[in-house]
Amino acid sequence: MTKKEAIVTAATELFAAKGFAETTTAEVAARAGVAQGTLFYHFKSKENILLAVFESVMVRYQTGMAAATATAANGMAAVEALLRFQLAFVEEHSREFRVVMRDLPSHLGGSDSPQREQVRQRQATVLAMLENALARGRTDGSMRPDLPATATAHILRGLVYGLVRHRLLGLIDLPPLEEDLIDFCRQALQAPAAGPC
Amino acid sequence: MTKKEAIVTAATELFAAKGFAETTTAEVAARAGVAQGTLFYHFKSKENILLAVFESVMVRYQTGMAAATATAANGMAAVEALLRFQLAFVEEHSREFRVVMRDLPSHLGGSDSPQREQVRQRQATVLAMLENALARGRTDGSMRPDLPATATAHILRGLVYGLVRHRLLGLIDLPPLEEDLIDFCRQALQAPAAGPC
DNA sequence: ACCAAAACTGACTGACCACTCAGTCTACTA
DNA sequence: TAGTAGACTGAGTGGTCAGTCAGTTTTGGT
Numbered sequence: 001m002t003k004k005e006a007i008v009t010a011a012t013e014l015f016a017a018k019g020f021a022e023t024t025t026a027e028v029a030a031r032a033g034v035a036q037g038t039l040f041y042h043f044k045s046k047e048n049i050l051l052a053v054f055e056s057v058m059v060r061y062q063t064g065m066a067a068a069t070a071t072a073a074n075g076m077a078a079v080e081a082l083l084r085f086q087l088a089f090v091e092e093h094s095r096e097f098r099v100v101m102r103d104l105p106s107h108l109g110g111s112d113s114p115q116r117e118q119v120r121q122r123q124a125t126v127l128a129m130l131e132n133a134l135a136r137g138r139t140d141g142s143m144r145p146d147l148p149a150t151a152t153a154h155i156l157r158g159l160v161y162g163l164v165r166h167r168l169l170g171l172i173d174l175p176p177l178e179e180d181l182i183d184f185c186r187q188a189l190q191a192p193a194a195g196p197c
Numbered sequence: 198m199t200k201k202e203a204i205v206t207a208a209t210e211l212f213a214a215k216g217f218a219e220t221t222t223a224e225v226a227a228r229a230g231v232a233q234g235t236l237f238y239h240f241k242s243k244e245n246i247l248l249a250v251f252e253s254v255m256v257r258y259q260t261g262m263a264a265a266t267a268t269a270a271n272g273m274a275a276v277e278a279l280l281r282f283q284l285a286f287v288e289e290h291s292r293e294f295r296v297v298m299r300d301l302p303s304h305l306g307g308s309d310s311p312q313r314e315q316v317r318q319r320q321a322t323v324l325a326m327l328e329n330a331l332a333r334g335r336t337d338g339s340m341r342p343d344l345p346a347t348a349t350a351h352i353l354r355g356l357v358y359g360l361v362r363h364r365l366l367g368l369i370d371l372p373p374l375e376e377d378l379i380d381f382c383r384q385a386l387q388a389p390a391a392g393p394c
Numbered sequence: 395a396c397c398a399a400a401a402c403t404g405a406c407t408g409a410c411c412a413c414t415c416a417g418t419c420t421a422c423t424a
Numbered sequence: 425t426a427g428t429a430g431a432c433t434g435a436g437t438g439g440t441c442a443g444t445c446a447g448t449t450t451t452g453g454t
Contacts, residue, residue: 003432019303021218025412035433040413042431102302105366106216120368127369144384151377155360162359163352169302171317172324180348187341188385200402222442232403237443239401 004042006032008056011049016095020050020103047107051115054104057096058122064089065129075137076189080182082133083160087178090164098168130156134189143189156185201239203229205253208246213292217247217300244304248312251301254293255319261286262326272334273386277379279330280357284375287361295365327353331386340386353382 001009010032014023025046029036043049068085072078090097108116131153137143163181167174198206207229211220222243226233240246265282269275287294305313328350334340360378364371 021303024410029434036412036435037414037433038431041433046412105299106218106303108368116368123367123369148377151372151374152381154363154371154374155356155378155381158359158363159352159356160359161362162355162357165358165362166351166355170320171305171313172320174351175348177348177351180345181352184349184352184385188381221440226404233405233442234403234444235401238403243442 003032003034003038007034007039007042007049008052012053012096012099015050015053015099015103020046020099020107047115050099050103050107051118053096054100054119054122057093057100060093061086061089062122062125062129065126069129069133072133074140074142075133075135076142076186078133078136079130079156079185079189082130083156083182083185084178086160087164087181090168094168097164101165102169127153127157137189141191144191147189152189159185200229200231200235204231204236204239204246205249209250209293209296212247212250212296212300217243217296217304244312247296247300247304248315250293251297251316251319254290254297257290258283258286259319259322259326262323266326266330269330271337271339272330272332273339273383275330275333276327276353276382276386279327280353280379280382281375283357284361284378287365291365294361298362299366324350324354334386338388341388344386349386356382 007028011023011028014027014031025039026036028049029039032038039046039049043052064085065082068081069078072081104119108119131149134143134147134149134152134156138145138147138149159181163174163177166172204225208220208225211224211228222236223233225246226236229235236243236246240249261282262279265278266275269278301316305316328346331340331344331346331349331353335342335344335346356378360371360374363369
């Protein structure tokens with residue numbers, strides 16, 4: 001592990017445990033086993049370390065999502081695969097997501113900063129994958145034909161995000177919800193059963 | 198308006214516009230038209246001002262939610278009323294919610310702080326209202342009989358939270374989603390149409 | 395009018411911490 | 425071996441800001 005990677009790892013652990021604001025650059029340096037100055041050799045600022053944590057996890061997230069849809073038999077299966085992947089991935093990388101969800105929004109700088117644009121791009125990509133899967137399901141008949149793809153993509157994204165956030169940052173313990181969530185979405189999305197009337 | 202109220206109002210505006218960390222107590226005092234010391238006469242710390250913003254908005258939020266369910270004809274209508282109320286209320290109080298969503302999680306102190314407990318209580322109440330409406334709908338036949346009330350309450354809460362958060366803090370503009378959201382939930386919740394077969 | 399308590403003031407302070415910078419070390423090339 | 429570019433160091437610093445406190449004003453009760 002290079003020192004740069006060690007810094008991101010150490011920062012992830014500390015930010016997740018104590019929060020961004022409550023973690024000093026001295027602590028990050030100490031845990032990473034580097035000098036304080038090394039942080040600022042590799043990163044322009046403390047906030048850029050936060051952004052690196054985000055980038056590092058989002059690259060893996062999006063790769064996984066793309067893989068999840070690739071093998072699905074139809075649109076509905078693709079959506080289900082996306083949902084399952086997202087929930088599992090977030091569970092597995094809970095520390096990173098904790099940091100990203102709690103601290104990133106507070107530290108994205110002005111509305112025209114390049115950091116904001118970078119994050120916006122990532123979000124748009126996630127959204128597009130959902131929308132594609134939905135459009136596919138509408139076409140191949142595995143979902144209701146009147147489904148509004150864009151709006152539903154936003155809804156699904158909000159749903160996953162809201163649940164994950166409560167699991168990671170919430171003060172209330174959530175029961176396991178994966179299967180209930182999948183059922184809920186399937187009910188909402190699937191074409192009405194063509195009963196043999 | 199008392200000076201204490203003026204402080205909460207000023208803090209809400211500044212926190213919403215610039216964020217909690219980037220707002221100094223001196224600025225809050227100046228905008229509220231009081232001396233710096235007055236802040237600390239009324240509030241133990243800067244974070245307690247943040248908590249006051251939260252409390253102030255949550256009291257109104259919960260009162261409104263209770264009213265929304267009271268007049269509903271059945272469980273499904275109650276859920277719909279809750280969803281509509283939540284979306285409308287957040288829209289109307291977007292500044293306060295922006296602050297609460299972005300900055301509160303980072304500043305809740307240790308896991309056993311009284312502040313955390315206070316927030317937890319509020320969240321539990323919201324959840325209970327949803328769960329009640331769902332249980333009601335399952336009983337009165339306006340929803341699927343096999344609906345898991347607790348899990349679904351969590352899902353609905355996550356859904357609203359996720360969407361609202363993207364609207365208030367997200368970097369992507371959301372289209373109006375109220376009706377699509379209601380439709381989505383209705384599909385997921387409603388009893389399968391008993392076709393005349 | 396008098397008093398006491400509550401509300402309020404604002405100059406001050408001390409701790410904190412992100413970031414700097416002048417210099418050292420390491421690895422590679424010619 | 426000398427040269428050099430990139431990686432790394434860590435003590436130092438300057439600006440910031442939450443919170444304090446000794447004193448003043450306002451309020452309300454008798």
